[in-house]
Amino acid sequence: MKRKLAEFDLKLGKKAGYGVKILGTELHVRFCFSHYLLTESRSLLISEAELSFFKEVDLEGIQRIVARSVSIYEIHMTDIALKNLIIHIAIAICRIRDDCYVAADELLNIEFNMQELRASQTMIREIEAQECVVFPETELSYLLLHLSAKHIATDYDDYREFILVNKMLERIQKRYGYALSDDQVLISNLILHLKPAINRIKFQMNIQNPYLPNLKQNHPLAFEFGLTAKDVLEEELGMKVNEAEAGYLAIHLLYAMDKVQESVKKRVLIVCASGLGTSQLLQSKVRKAFAEELEIIGVYSFHEYESRPVACDFVIATVPLRHQSHPYVQVSPFLMKSDMRAIEAMLGSGSPFQIESVFSESLFVVSEKDWDKERILRELARLLMNQGYVDEGYLPSIFERELVVPTFLGNGLATPHPIQADVARTAIAVCVCEAPALWNEEDCAQVVFMLAVKNKEQSQLTTTYELISDIVENPKVMRQLKAIRDFDGFMHILTGLSLK
Known part of the structure; x- marks a missing residue:
């Protein structure tokens, strides 16, 4: 209980002969209250449990007041935010009836606009009449805080x-x-998101x-x-x-x-010297085979290409080109397999991702039963550093990243990585845990991928994370990886995944 209360800056006070009491500001008490209440209910509608919990409050009446006010004053809110606001108002009513009020100094410097203020004032007048309760000035600020923090802004006017x-x-x-x-x-979109987020x-x-x-x-x-x-x-x-x-x-x-x-598709021009039929056939085959990699910006005859300059990344032609103003590859109009390989070679940096390029037996280890999270991190970082993939700043950055949010992804997979570090070349060090290792307060890792991705290599970064995503969302693959104890078996599982 102490740990859960501490998340909201609250403490458990004890006094002999009296018992225990939650100590902290009224604002934090309400935040704690709402957190556990709203966590229990994922429904956008008022549930039977909530009606029972707030049996002295007319929740459905509050819902009508809130919905009417936000509509009149054009306050844009998500359905989740609307439900949350209703629950916060219900909590405020219960606390006011118990003579527990938010202090003025708890609500300094709220950022709001006039439509939010007027909507809050209207809601309070109607709620006071419905619930026979008086909201002091500070409770107007409390309602205004929740309204402004949930209002989806539609414009912005400062820098x-x-x-x-x-x-x-x-x-x-x-x-x-x-x-x-x-x-x-x-x-x-980010600017409009930040306006209510800053109040939160x-x-x-x-x-x-x-x-x-x-x-x-x-x-x-x-x-x-x-x-x-x-x-x-x-x-x-x-x-x-x-x-x-x-x-x-x-x-x-x-x-x-x-x-x-x-x-990031390459912009290509098709040059075909043998008429409309073959040019359309080639265009169709190229588009079908390279839909993700290429954007066809035009189909020219040989003479059109020579007389009409155009900007592109490279040319796919059915004939040799005399004036090579662009890189080009010569193919058959029927786009044979050899032609497709030639185009793939022209794509160059877009060469297929090879799993063998990032995993190696020298970076694979099975933990001892007594290894904890810290031991695993140190062992994997040591392997990477000893083989020249990373420098001394890598491991401290790994620990720093774990303090931000533990890198447990789910299904028993953790992917520790640095916030920022110098990496010579991309690699992934792997630990299969003999016994599950506690990674955060409630999750245990059984397979650990320590990522070392070469700085700013966008394609490597994207592909590495795509591979990890494919693994973690496949329960069957994760079960196999947890049971494996040798590198060849490990690679057999991953290679099978990449071929699907």
Whole structure:
């Protein structure tokens, strides 16, 4: 109980002859109250349990008041946020009836706009009449805090959030090599997200993020970007930012990353000298075979190509080109297998990811039964350092990253990695645990992948995390990996996964 209360800056006080009492500010008591109440209920509708719990409060009447007010004053909220607001109001009513009020100095410097203030005032007037309770001025501020922290902004008018977002994206580019600073949609979305988020952060409001497990398991790289953005917020605001906020930032960044992946296609021109039929046939076959890698920007005849300059990455031609203003590959209109290999060679840096290039027997170890998390981290980092993959700064950065959020992904897999370190070449050190190792307060790791990804190698970074995502979301593969005790068997399982 002490540990759970400490998460909300609350303590358990004891006095002989009287018993025990929760000590702390009223604001933190309510945050604790709402956390456990809302964690129990994932429903967007008011549940029977909540109606029973708040039997002295007309929850459905409050729901009607809140829905009407946010509609009149055009307050945009998610369904989850609306339900949370109703529960917070119900908690406030119960506490006021017990003469427990939020102090004025607990709610200084709330950031809000006039529509939020007017909506809060309207709600309170109607709730006071319905519940026969009087809200003091500080309770208006309490309601305003929750409303402003849940209101989805639709415009912005100052530069604070703009500066914060730029710093986030600069840090992501410096650390991971992903250039997202030109994505105006992403910048706008992050700025609008930060406006209510800053109130949540400032007052350490607990929010639930039901998408966290999915993000960690299926999109670990995007989650790392979210944690990097979280670092910037903590530095700039001087306040702790929770994991749930990092997850919501990661969702915005994941959308932007998907667009980056779509935009890295090579732009190619097809030059065909034998008429419309063959040019259409070749175009169709190239598009079908290389849909993910190539964007066909035009189909030219031999003479059109020579007389009309055009910008592209390379040319696919059915005839030799005299004026080689671009790299080109000569193919048959029927696109034979040898032609496809020639195009793949032209793609160059887009060569297929080889599992054998990142795993090696010299970086594979089976733990002893008494190895704990720290011992595993030290052993794997030692293997990487002794073989020249990383330097002395690698292990301290590994421990630093674990302090931010433990790197347990799920299904018994943990992927420790540094916040930032110099890596000579990409590799993954592996430990299969003889006995499960406690990785955080409740999860045990049985397979550990320690990642060393060469700095700013975006393609390697993306492919490595995609491989990890494929492994962790496949329970059958994870069961096999937990049971394996030799490197050849380990590679046989991973190779089988990569061929599917």
